[in-house]
Amino acid sequence: MVEIKEVKTRKDIKEFIEFPLRLYKNVPYFVPPLYGDEKKLLQTGGCNKNADSVFYLAVRDGKTVGRIHGIIQKEYNARHNTRKARFTRFDSIDDGEVAKALFDAVEKWGVAHGMQELCGPLGFNDMEREGLLVEGFEELATFEEQYNYAYYGPLLEGVGFAKEVDWLEFELRRPERSNEMLKRAAQRSLEINHLHLGDMSLPKRKYIEKYRDGFFECLDRCYRHLYGVVELTRAEQDDLISQFMLLIDKKYAIFICDEQEKVVGFGLCFPSLGKALQKSGGRLTLPAICRVLRAARDPKGLDLALVAVLPEYQLSGVNAVLLNFIAEALESGCVETCESNLNLETNTAVMAQWKYFNARQHKRRRAYIKQIGE
Numbered sequence: 001m002v003e004i005k006e007v008k009t010r011k012d013i014k015e016f017i018e019f020p021l022r023l024y025k026n027v028p029y030f031v032p033p034l035y036g037d038e039k040k041l042l043q044t045g046g047c048n049k050n051a052d053s054v055f056y057l058a059v060r061d062g063k064t065v066g067r068i069h070g071i072i073q074k075e076y077n078a079r080h081n082t083r084k085a086r087f088t089r090f091d092s093i094d095d096g097e098v099a100k101a102l103f104d105a106v107e108k109w110g111v112a113h114g115m116q117e118l119c120g121p122l123g124f125n126d127m128e129r130e131g132l133l134v135e136g137f138e139e140l141a142t143f144e145e146q147y148n149y150a151y152y153g154p155l156l157e158g159v160g161f162a163k164e165v166d167w168l169e170f171e172l173r174r175p176e177r178s179n180e181m182l183k184r185a186a187q188r189s190l191e192i193n194h195l196h197l198g199d200m201s202l203p204k205r206k207y208i209e210k211y212r213d214g215f216f217e218c219l220d221r222c223y224r225h226l227y228g229v230v231e232l233t234r235a236e237q238d239d240l241i242s243q244f245m246l247l248i249d250k251k252y253a254i255f256i257c258d259e260q261e262k263v264v265g266f267g268l269c270f271p272s273l274g275k276a277l278q279k280s281g282g283r284l285t286l287p288a289i290c291r292v293l294r295a296a297r298d299p300k301g302l303d304l305a306l307v308a309v310l311p312e313y314q315l316s317g318v319n320a321v322l323l324n325f326i327a328e329a330l331e332s333g334c335v336e337t338c339e340s341n342l343n344l345e346t347n348t349a350v351m352a353q354w355k356y357f358n359a360r361q362h363k364r365r366r367a368y369i370k371q372i373g374e
Contacts (some may be wrong), residue, residue: 131365
Protein backbone atom coordinates (compact mmCIF):
# COMPACT_ATOMS: atom_id res chain seq x y z
CA MET A 1 0.00 0.00 0.00
CA VAL A 2 1.24 3.48 -0.91
CA GLU A 3 0.93 6.27 1.66
CA ILE A 4 1.00 9.91 0.50
CA LYS A 5 2.33 12.43 2.97
CA GLU A 6 2.68 16.17 2.56
CA VAL A 7 6.16 17.54 3.13
CA LYS A 8 6.12 19.40 6.44
CA THR A 9 9.17 18.64 8.57
CA ARG A 10 12.91 19.09 8.09
CA LYS A 11 13.19 15.34 7.72
CA ASP A 12 10.55 15.39 4.98
CA ILE A 13 12.41 18.19 3.17
CA LYS A 14 15.66 16.25 3.28
CA GLU A 15 13.92 13.13 2.00
CA PHE A 16 12.21 15.03 -0.83
CA ILE A 17 15.55 16.41 -2.04
CA GLU A 18 17.58 13.25 -1.64
CA PHE A 19 15.15 10.71 -3.11
CA PRO A 20 16.12 11.41 -6.76
CA LEU A 21 19.81 11.39 -5.80
CA ARG A 22 19.36 7.78 -4.67
CA LEU A 23 17.07 6.90 -7.59
CA TYR A 24 19.67 8.01 -10.16
CA LYS A 25 22.80 7.19 -8.16
CA ASN A 26 24.40 5.01 -10.83
CA VAL A 27 23.04 6.82 -13.90
CA PRO A 28 25.88 8.60 -15.78
CA TYR A 29 23.47 10.95 -17.62
CA PHE A 30 21.74 12.44 -14.57
CA VAL A 31 22.73 15.97 -13.45
CA PRO A 32 21.35 17.08 -10.05
CA PRO A 33 20.03 20.58 -9.36
CA LEU A 34 21.86 22.61 -6.74
CA TYR A 35 21.07 21.08 -3.35
CA GLY A 36 20.98 24.46 -1.63
CA ASP A 37 18.47 25.89 -4.10
CA GLU A 38 16.15 22.91 -3.65
CA LYS A 39 16.45 23.15 0.13
CA LYS A 40 15.65 26.86 0.10
CA LEU A 41 12.56 26.23 -2.05
CA LEU A 42 11.17 23.59 0.28
CA GLN A 43 12.02 25.46 3.47
CA THR A 44 9.94 28.41 2.26
CA GLY A 45 7.15 26.09 1.14
CA GLY A 46 7.60 27.22 -2.45
CA CYS A 47 6.55 30.73 -1.41
CA ASN A 48 5.67 32.78 -4.47
CA LYS A 49 3.21 35.66 -4.41
CA ASN A 50 1.85 34.60 -7.81
CA ALA A 51 1.48 30.90 -7.03
CA ASP A 52 0.27 28.27 -4.57
CA SER A 53 2.39 25.19 -4.00
CA VAL A 54 2.34 21.73 -2.38
CA PHE A 55 4.94 18.94 -1.99
CA TYR A 56 4.16 15.24 -1.53
CA LEU A 57 6.15 12.08 -0.80
CA ALA A 58 4.99 8.56 -1.61
CA VAL A 59 5.95 5.98 1.03
CA ARG A 60 5.61 2.19 1.00
CA ASP A 61 6.66 0.00 3.93
CA GLY A 62 8.44 2.96 5.50
CA LYS A 63 10.52 3.63 2.37
CA THR A 64 10.20 6.62 0.03
CA VAL A 65 9.23 5.45 -3.47
CA GLY A 66 8.20 8.73 -5.13
CA ARG A 67 7.72 12.48 -4.87
CA ILE A 68 5.92 15.34 -6.65
CA HIS A 69 5.50 19.11 -6.46
CA GLY A 70 2.16 20.72 -7.36
CA ILE A 71 1.84 24.38 -8.43
CA ILE A 72 -1.00 26.74 -9.25
CA GLN A 73 0.52 29.62 -11.21
CA LYS A 74 -2.12 32.29 -10.64
CA GLU A 75 -0.57 34.93 -12.88
CA TYR A 76 -0.41 32.55 -15.85
CA ASN A 77 -3.99 31.41 -15.31
CA ALA A 78 -5.24 35.01 -15.12
CA ARG A 79 -3.31 36.06 -18.23
CA HIS A 80 -4.57 33.11 -20.29
CA ASN A 81 -8.02 32.77 -18.69
CA THR A 82 -7.41 29.15 -17.77
CA ARG A 83 -7.59 26.93 -14.68
CA LYS A 84 -4.43 24.87 -14.87
CA ALA A 85 -2.48 23.29 -12.06
CA ARG A 86 1.10 22.28 -12.80
CA PHE A 87 3.26 19.43 -11.59
CA THR A 88 7.04 19.28 -11.41
CA ARG A 89 9.75 17.38 -9.51
CA PHE A 90 7.94 14.13 -10.25
CA ASP A 91 10.16 11.15 -9.52
CA SER A 92 9.09 7.58 -8.93
CA ILE A 93 10.18 3.99 -9.01
CA ASP A 94 8.77 2.05 -11.97
CA ASP A 95 5.40 1.36 -10.37
CA GLY A 96 1.98 2.47 -11.65
CA GLU A 97 0.45 2.35 -8.17
CA VAL A 98 3.01 4.88 -6.91
CA ALA A 99 2.49 7.22 -9.86
CA LYS A 100 -1.30 7.04 -9.49
CA ALA A 101 -1.15 7.82 -5.78
CA LEU A 102 1.08 10.86 -6.35
CA PHE A 103 -0.99 12.30 -9.19
CA ASP A 104 -4.27 11.56 -7.39
CA ALA A 105 -3.00 13.69 -4.50
CA VAL A 106 -2.04 16.61 -6.75
CA GLU A 107 -5.31 16.35 -8.70
CA LYS A 108 -7.35 16.40 -5.49
CA TRP A 109 -5.41 19.45 -4.32
CA GLY A 110 -5.87 21.18 -7.67
CA VAL A 111 -9.61 20.49 -7.82
CA ALA A 112 -10.00 21.83 -4.28
CA HIS A 113 -8.52 25.09 -5.60
CA GLY A 114 -10.88 25.20 -8.58
CA MET A 115 -8.51 23.85 -11.21
CA GLN A 116 -9.76 21.94 -14.26
CA GLU A 117 -6.51 20.74 -15.86
CA LEU A 118 -3.17 19.38 -14.67
CA CYS A 119 -0.11 19.86 -16.87
CA GLY A 120 3.63 19.49 -16.70
CA PRO A 121 6.37 19.00 -15.89
CA LEU A 122 6.41 22.80 -15.46
CA GLY A 123 7.82 24.91 -12.65
CA PHE A 124 6.86 28.36 -11.41
CA ASN A 125 8.31 29.82 -14.62
CA ASP A 126 10.30 28.65 -17.63
CA MET A 127 13.60 29.41 -15.91
CA GLU A 128 13.05 26.17 -14.00
CA ARG A 129 13.52 22.66 -15.32
CA GLU A 130 10.61 21.63 -17.52
CA GLY A 131 9.46 18.87 -19.82
CA LEU A 132 9.67 15.09 -19.47
CA LEU A 133 12.50 13.44 -21.41
CA VAL A 134 11.00 11.10 -24.04
CA GLU A 135 14.03 10.75 -26.36
CA GLY A 136 17.75 10.92 -25.60
CA PHE A 137 18.05 8.74 -22.51
CA GLU A 138 21.73 8.06 -23.26
CA GLU A 139 22.67 11.73 -23.54
CA LEU A 140 24.15 13.73 -20.68
CA ALA A 141 21.58 16.12 -19.23
CA THR A 142 22.42 19.80 -19.03
CA PHE A 143 22.44 21.61 -15.69
CA GLU A 144 19.35 23.57 -16.80
CA GLU A 145 17.19 20.52 -17.58
CA GLN A 146 16.09 17.35 -15.83
CA TYR A 147 16.95 13.75 -16.68
CA ASN A 148 14.42 10.97 -16.16
CA TYR A 149 14.08 7.27 -16.84
CA ALA A 150 12.35 5.99 -20.01
CA TYR A 151 9.53 4.49 -17.94
CA TYR A 152 8.26 7.91 -16.81
CA GLY A 153 6.29 8.55 -20.01
CA PRO A 154 4.33 5.28 -19.78
CA LEU A 155 3.65 5.99 -16.09
CA LEU A 156 2.04 9.33 -16.98
CA GLU A 157 0.08 7.89 -19.87
CA GLY A 158 -1.08 5.09 -17.58
CA VAL A 159 -2.80 7.61 -15.28
CA GLY A 160 -4.52 9.47 -18.11
CA PHE A 161 -2.05 12.09 -19.34
CA ALA A 162 -1.63 12.93 -23.03
CA LYS A 163 0.89 15.02 -24.94
CA GLU A 164 0.30 18.77 -25.00
CA VAL A 165 3.53 19.98 -26.63
CA ASP A 166 7.10 18.83 -27.29
CA TRP A 167 10.46 20.58 -27.15
CA LEU A 168 13.43 19.51 -29.26
CA GLU A 169 17.06 19.87 -28.22
CA PHE A 170 20.11 20.11 -30.46
CA GLU A 171 23.83 19.61 -30.04
CA LEU A 172 25.66 22.22 -32.10
CA ARG A 173 29.24 21.69 -33.25
CA ARG A 174 31.63 23.83 -35.21
CA PRO A 175 30.87 23.79 -38.96
CA GLU A 176 33.60 22.45 -41.23
CA ARG A 177 34.54 25.94 -42.36
CA SER A 178 34.03 29.46 -41.06
CA ASN A 179 30.93 31.16 -42.44
CA GLU A 180 32.28 34.49 -43.67
CA MET A 181 28.89 35.42 -45.12
CA LEU A 182 27.32 35.12 -41.67
CA LYS A 183 30.03 37.35 -40.19
CA ARG A 184 29.42 40.01 -42.83
CA ALA A 185 25.65 39.78 -42.39
CA ALA A 186 26.04 40.26 -38.65
CA GLN A 187 28.18 43.36 -39.05
CA ARG A 188 25.95 44.80 -41.76
CA SER A 189 22.78 44.31 -39.69
CA LEU A 190 24.31 46.30 -36.83
CA GLU A 191 25.24 49.13 -39.19
CA ILE A 192 21.95 49.49 -41.07
CA ASN A 193 19.86 49.24 -37.88
CA HIS A 194 22.09 51.69 -35.97
CA LEU A 195 22.79 49.12 -33.31
CA HIS A 196 25.85 48.16 -31.31
CA LEU A 197 26.99 45.54 -28.83
CA GLY A 198 27.01 46.24 -25.11
CA ASP A 199 30.12 47.71 -23.54
CA MET A 200 32.26 44.69 -22.64
CA SER A 201 35.01 46.95 -21.28
CA LEU A 202 32.95 47.26 -18.09
CA PRO A 203 33.68 44.96 -15.14
CA LYS A 204 31.36 41.96 -15.20
CA ARG A 205 29.05 43.05 -12.39
CA LYS A 206 28.63 46.57 -13.81
CA TYR A 207 28.13 45.07 -17.27
CA ILE A 208 25.28 42.86 -16.05
CA GLU A 209 23.71 45.60 -13.93
CA LYS A 210 23.79 48.11 -16.80
CA TYR A 211 21.77 45.88 -19.11
CA ARG A 212 19.70 43.81 -16.64
CA ASP A 213 16.45 45.80 -16.88
CA GLY A 214 16.62 45.94 -20.66
CA PHE A 215 17.41 42.23 -20.74
CA PHE A 216 14.36 41.28 -18.68
CA GLU A 217 12.06 43.64 -20.62
CA CYS A 218 13.25 42.11 -23.88
CA LEU A 219 12.89 38.62 -22.42
CA ASP A 220 9.29 39.24 -21.38
CA ARG A 221 8.24 40.69 -24.74
CA CYS A 222 9.84 37.90 -26.74
CA TYR A 223 8.88 34.93 -24.56
CA ARG A 224 5.52 35.84 -23.04
CA HIS A 225 3.48 34.16 -25.81
CA LEU A 226 5.37 30.86 -25.54
CA TYR A 227 4.01 27.78 -23.78
CA GLY A 228 4.00 27.99 -19.98
CA VAL A 229 5.91 31.28 -19.74
CA VAL A 230 5.29 33.65 -16.82
CA GLU A 231 6.85 37.09 -16.34
CA LEU A 232 9.52 37.06 -13.64
CA THR A 233 9.03 39.15 -10.52
CA ARG A 234 11.80 41.52 -9.44
CA ALA A 235 12.73 39.11 -6.65
CA GLU A 236 12.94 36.21 -9.11
CA GLN A 237 15.12 38.35 -11.39
CA ASP A 238 17.44 39.11 -8.48
CA ASP A 239 17.64 35.41 -7.55
CA LEU A 240 18.44 34.46 -11.13
CA ILE A 241 21.27 36.99 -11.40
CA SER A 242 22.64 36.05 -7.99
CA GLN A 243 22.55 32.35 -8.87
CA PHE A 244 24.48 32.72 -12.11
CA MET A 245 26.70 35.77 -11.52
CA LEU A 246 29.70 33.61 -10.66
CA LEU A 247 29.27 31.55 -13.84
CA ILE A 248 28.61 34.30 -16.35
CA ASP A 249 31.50 35.09 -18.68
CA LYS A 250 31.05 38.38 -20.54
CA LYS A 251 32.27 36.90 -23.80
CA TYR A 252 29.36 34.44 -23.69
CA ALA A 253 26.76 37.10 -22.79
CA ILE A 254 26.07 39.73 -25.45
CA PHE A 255 23.51 42.52 -25.48
CA ILE A 256 22.48 44.25 -28.71
CA CYS A 257 21.49 47.87 -28.07
CA ASP A 258 20.04 50.79 -30.01
CA GLU A 259 21.36 54.35 -29.92
CA GLN A 260 19.54 55.02 -26.63
CA GLU A 261 21.18 51.94 -25.05
CA LYS A 262 17.88 50.04 -25.07
CA VAL A 263 18.39 46.27 -25.30
CA VAL A 264 16.78 44.97 -28.51
CA GLY A 265 18.32 41.49 -28.44
CA PHE A 266 20.63 39.27 -26.42
CA GLY A 267 22.43 35.96 -26.39
CA LEU A 268 23.34 34.23 -23.14
CA CYS A 269 25.37 31.03 -22.76
CA PHE A 270 26.59 29.27 -19.63
CA PRO A 271 29.47 26.85 -19.32
CA SER A 272 28.34 23.23 -19.31
CA LEU A 273 28.36 22.24 -15.64
CA GLY A 274 26.80 18.79 -15.79
CA LYS A 275 29.92 16.75 -15.15
CA ALA A 276 31.24 19.22 -12.57
CA LEU A 277 28.14 18.76 -10.37
CA GLN A 278 27.53 15.04 -10.75
CA LYS A 279 29.94 13.75 -8.11
CA SER A 280 28.69 16.04 -5.34
CA GLY A 281 24.96 15.39 -5.78
CA GLY A 282 24.46 19.10 -6.38
CA ARG A 283 26.13 20.10 -3.11
CA LEU A 284 28.65 22.91 -3.44
CA THR A 285 31.42 21.23 -1.50
CA LEU A 286 34.94 22.64 -1.83
CA PRO A 287 35.93 20.06 -4.49
CA ALA A 288 32.65 20.73 -6.34
CA ILE A 289 33.24 24.49 -6.27
CA CYS A 290 36.74 23.92 -7.70
CA ARG A 291 35.30 21.77 -10.50
CA VAL A 292 32.59 24.35 -11.25
CA LEU A 293 35.07 27.24 -11.35
CA ARG A 294 37.37 25.23 -13.59
CA ALA A 295 34.48 24.46 -15.95
CA ALA A 296 33.42 28.11 -15.95
CA ARG A 297 36.95 29.34 -16.61
CA ASP A 298 37.77 26.88 -19.40
CA PRO A 299 34.51 25.39 -20.73
CA LYS A 300 34.61 22.54 -23.24
CA GLY A 301 30.91 22.99 -23.87
CA LEU A 302 28.31 25.74 -23.60
CA ASP A 303 24.61 25.63 -22.78
CA LEU A 304 22.57 28.12 -24.80
CA ALA A 305 20.42 29.55 -22.04
CA LEU A 306 18.47 32.38 -23.68
CA VAL A 307 18.39 34.09 -27.08
CA ALA A 308 15.90 36.76 -28.16
CA VAL A 309 15.39 39.65 -30.57
CA LEU A 310 12.53 42.14 -30.23
CA PRO A 311 9.77 41.49 -32.80
CA GLU A 312 10.36 44.76 -34.65
CA TYR A 313 13.96 43.71 -35.39
CA GLN A 314 13.41 40.04 -36.22
CA LEU A 315 13.16 40.61 -39.98
CA SER A 316 16.03 43.09 -40.13
CA GLY A 317 18.93 40.65 -39.99
CA VAL A 318 19.73 41.07 -36.28
CA ASN A 319 19.40 37.31 -35.76
CA ALA A 320 22.66 37.01 -37.72
CA VAL A 321 24.46 38.78 -34.86
CA LEU A 322 23.34 36.12 -32.38
CA LEU A 323 24.11 33.24 -34.74
CA ASN A 324 27.56 34.65 -35.36
CA PHE A 325 28.02 34.98 -31.59
CA ILE A 326 27.44 31.21 -31.21
CA ALA A 327 29.56 30.42 -34.28
CA GLU A 328 32.52 32.42 -32.98
CA ALA A 329 32.35 30.62 -29.64
CA LEU A 330 32.55 27.27 -31.42
CA GLU A 331 35.22 28.49 -33.83
CA SER A 332 37.43 29.65 -30.96
CA GLY A 333 38.83 26.13 -30.68
CA CYS A 334 38.24 25.92 -26.93
CA VAL A 335 34.53 25.16 -26.93
CA GLU A 336 33.61 21.88 -28.63
CA THR A 337 29.82 21.87 -28.39
CA CYS A 338 26.87 24.11 -27.65
CA GLU A 339 23.59 22.66 -26.35
CA SER A 340 20.51 24.47 -27.64
CA ASN A 341 18.39 23.34 -24.67
CA LEU A 342 14.63 23.51 -25.32
CA ASN A 343 13.13 24.62 -28.66
CA LEU A 344 9.35 24.33 -28.98
CA GLU A 345 8.55 21.94 -31.83
CA THR A 346 6.32 24.65 -33.32
CA ASN A 347 9.16 27.20 -33.35
CA THR A 348 10.45 26.23 -36.79
CA ALA A 349 12.02 29.66 -37.35
CA VAL A 350 14.46 29.12 -34.49
CA MET A 351 15.29 25.53 -35.40
CA ALA A 352 15.89 26.48 -39.04
CA GLN A 353 18.81 28.61 -37.89
CA TRP A 354 20.76 25.58 -36.69
CA LYS A 355 21.53 24.87 -40.37
CA TYR A 356 24.55 27.14 -39.94
CA PHE A 357 26.09 24.55 -37.62
CA ASN A 358 26.91 20.89 -37.55
CA ALA A 359 23.68 20.18 -35.65
CA ARG A 360 22.29 16.96 -34.19
CA GLN A 361 18.78 16.72 -32.73
CA HIS A 362 19.50 14.44 -29.79
CA LYS A 363 16.76 14.95 -27.19
CA ARG A 364 13.02 15.50 -27.02
CA ARG A 365 10.98 16.62 -24.03
CA ARG A 366 7.24 16.59 -23.57
CA ALA A 367 4.65 18.52 -21.59
CA TYR A 368 1.61 16.44 -20.68
CA ILE A 369 -1.94 17.47 -19.82
CA LYS A 370 -4.98 15.87 -18.19
CA GLN A 371 -8.49 17.02 -17.42
CA ILE A 372 -9.28 16.90 -13.70
CA GLY A 373 -12.41 17.37 -11.65
CA GLU A 374 -15.89 17.31 -13.15
